[in-house]
Amino acid sequence: MKDWNGTDQVVLRTPRGASVRVSLHGGQVMSWRNDKGEELLFTSSKAIFKPPKPMRGGIPICFPQFGKGESLEQHGFARNKIWKIDENPPPLHPSDSNGKSFVDLLLKPSEDDLKFWPHSFEFCLRVSLGINGNLAMISRVRNINGRQFSFSFAYHTYLPVSDISEVRIEGLETLDYLDNLCQKERFTEQGDAITFECEVDRVYVSSPNTIAVLDHEKKRTYVIKKEGLPDVVVWNPWEKKSRTMADFGDEEYKQMLCVDAAAIEKSITLKPGEEWTGRLEISVVPSSYCSEP
Numbered sequence: 001m002k003d004w005n006g007t008d009q010v011v012l013r014t015p016r017g018a019s020v021r022v023s024l025h026g027g028q029v030m031s032w033r034n035d036k037g038e039e040l041l042f043t044s045s046k047a048i049f050k051p052p053k054p055m056r057g058g059i060p061i062c063f064p065q066f067g068k069g070e071s072l073e074q075h076g077f078a079r080n081k082i083w084k085i086d087e088n089p090p091p092l093h094p095s096d097s098n099g100k101s102f103v104d105l106l107l108k109p110s111e112d113d114l115k116f117w118p119h120s121f122e123f124c125l126r127v128s129l130g131i132n133g134n135l136a137m138i139s140r141v142r143n144i145n146g147r148q149f150s151f152s153f154a155y156h157t158y159l160p161v162s163d164i165s166e167v168r169i170e171g172l173e174t175l176d177y178l179d180n181l182c183q184k185e186r187f188t189e190q191g192d193a194i195t196f197e198c199e200v201d202r203v204y205v206s207s208p209n210t211i212a213v214l215d216h217e218k219k220r221t222y223v224i225k226k227e228g229l230p231d232v233v234v235w236n237p238w239e240k241k242s243r244t245m246a247d248f249g250d251e252e253y254k255q256m257l258c259v260d261a262a263a264i265e266k267s268i269t270l271k272p273g274e275e276w277t278g279r280l281e282i283s284v285v286p287s288s289y290c291s292e293p
């Protein structure tokens with residue numbers, strides 16, 4: 001199928017009717033539905049479906065940089081580029097394919113990208129939908145440069161929530177975080193689960209590989225499992241910032257929360273020929289869920 005501006009999209013489905021829609025624009029997951037047809041990712045009612053920017057929602061990919069930088073645009077260029085379907089992907093572990101519906105995408109830097117970030121790479125992205133409806137993403141970045149390079153990365157995951165003030169995140173308690181609202185100053189989280197009553201823009205560092213986002217009102221929990229991604233970004237723009245974002249409704253901060261599996265504090269460094277892998281798996285389970293130790 002094609003999306004609103006002619007960019008190709010790929011739809012994955014399970015026999016029971018769960019689905020994932022991925023756009024070649026940015027390799028962005030645009031939609032993920034369970035077998036009842038319920039949407040499991042947030043999309044803003046004001047989202048703009050027009051390159052070069054990613055639409056506000058789903059799962060944009062932040063690479064080769066998370067946040068602002070000197071020569072690159074905010075969150076890097078990968079989310080703004082047109083990816084290709086990878087007809088010949090490098091082999092993965094058989095458990096990454098068994099019983100799953102998947103698509104492999106590929107991004108290589110253009111001449112223009114190399115002017116701003118002079119490092120040749122191959123970025124292979126597998127998006128897959130398990131038979132149980134779980135969404136998985138595997139990113140593999142290979143250095144095909146003569147010199148080493150470093151990058152940061154995030155799966156910028158927009159989750160829909162019923163009421164932000166009723167949501168809590170488990171698995172980040174007692175961790176250190178860098179606060180983007182205070183010049184990246186480092187703080188330590190207290191012992192309680194994370195709850196929300198104002199703007200939050202933080203990078204929790206060295207987090208466990210499983211965290212849970214509990215939506216009390218919807219009686220459902222997002223379980224986020226990650227590998228190769230030590231950090232977790234937690235972002236909600238709250239009222240004031242929402243009003244400054246053209247592609248986001250003034251009140252929509254109440255119904256969304258970004259929780260990103262990421263590698264930010266310590267950038268990933270690849271020597272020539274080396275490859276990095278970052279995995280994300282998200283499932284939705286009913287009622288409460290306690291994160292693994």
Ligand code: BG6
Binds near residue numbers: 075156202233235
């Ligand atoms: C978050 C950042 O992950 O992304 C915020 O921590 C930023 O600082 C937000 O505002 C949205 O970024 P963008 O570029 O998609 O508007």
